Amino acid sequence: MTPPRALVTGSTRGIGQAIAASLEESGSMVIRHGRTFKGSEAPKSQMWLCDFSDPTAACAQWKLWLEQNDPPDLLVHNAGHFEADTAWEPKAWDICMNVNFHTPSRLTQLLLKNLERPLTVVNILSVAALQPRPDAYSYSESKSLLMRWMHALQKQASQPLRIINVYPGPVLTDAWKKASNRPVAMLQPMDVARQVLRLLLKPQVSRTAELILTAG
């Protein structure tokens, strides 16, 4: 397989950083994304700085980026916003929906319009997409919506579209490091990255793969 040109969103740290590093190690050209870069994370990568909490502004930036650069043929939707909330907390609802659903779905649509080649999309979802967390309702719903939207898109897309949905349980990244309710068994970011690479290299995953990942 020719190494893809990949955009990994939210690759300044955590799971995204591990996926970006693994892809680079396997020969891919990686476009890293985040809101801020310290400058030393990935000297060989291209960078895209963009805040996903405003989907219209993010799409305008993405259009401009696509006009000036070669489009990626692998899109890893990893950037995510998590916030504990209740079902009726409007602010948490908006930010989760924007970062976790509206922006990634709209970026995918725009890319498909600009790409005449097959596209692979990896979605880093969560076990909460399958079993909503009552303490993080908007997060769970935003992940679940992206999952369902991707399934619908695949049926409608005019070019070949391969979708890999990954549903991790708790992964030891920054958010958990501060938490007092940390589970005993947790995945490491590299565990998720290794599984994503494994699925990407599997020739039989030609259309859809669904992977639930938990520790232990």
Ligand SMILES: NC(=O)c1ccc[n+]([C@@H]2O[C@H](COP(=O)([O-])OP(=O)(O)OC[C@H]3O[C@@H](n4cnc5c(N)ncnc54)[C@H](OP(=O)(O)O)[C@@H]3O)[C@@H](O)[C@H]2O)c1
């Ligand atoms: N950790 C877990 O237990 C776990 C479990 C299941 C699923 N997940 C999912 O896995 C993905 C990565 O999680 P993680 O734990 O690695 O997260 P993390 O360490 O908190 O990193 C989040 C990444 O997303 C970016 N991001 C956050 N808000 C953004 C915004 N408004 N606009 C643009 N980029 C933004 C961050 O970039 P900046 O540099 O701009 O902050 C960062 O690169 C998320 O989608 C998360 O929901 C995580």
